[in-house]
Amino acid sequence: MQAIEELKSILTETLNLGERGKSLSAHSPLLGSLPELDSMAVIHLITALEDRFGISVHDDDISASTFETLGSLAAFVDGKLAQ
Numbered sequence: 627m628q629a630i631e632e633l634k635s636i637l638t639e640t641l642n643l644g645e646r647g648k649s650l651s652a653h654s655p656l657l658g659s660l661p662e663l664d665s666m667a668v669i670h671l672i673t674a675l676e677d678r679f680g681i682s683v684h685d686d687d688i689s690a691s692t693f694e695t696l697g698s699l700a701a702f703v704d705g706k707l708a709q
Contacts, residue, residue, distance in 0.1 A: 629679075629700045629707075636678060637696070640671050652697035657690055668693065681706040 630652055638647025641662040656663055663671070672683050681703065692702045 629703050630696060632678065633696060633700055633703065636674050637671070640674050641667055650696050652695065652700065654696045656695060656699065657693040663693070675703060679703055679707060 634647055634650045637643060637650065637656075641647075641660065643650075643660075643662065657668075668688075672688070675681065676683055683706070687702075687706075691698060693699055
């Protein structure tokens, strides 16, 4: 899944993860595991996803399960791109 590498880059930039961002994999837990991923960071991350991928994310699209892992976030982005 090509979106994984792009998402790693977006997460690293948005959350200022530095070198820790390189170790993220599809199974890496996000919400609740990355202290940097608070409610404001989620908003910034969604904006970054919309800008980078040209998608629109609506309030009812967002759930905790979307941000559970890098893989679940990638699946969400893939689904939005397929629409």
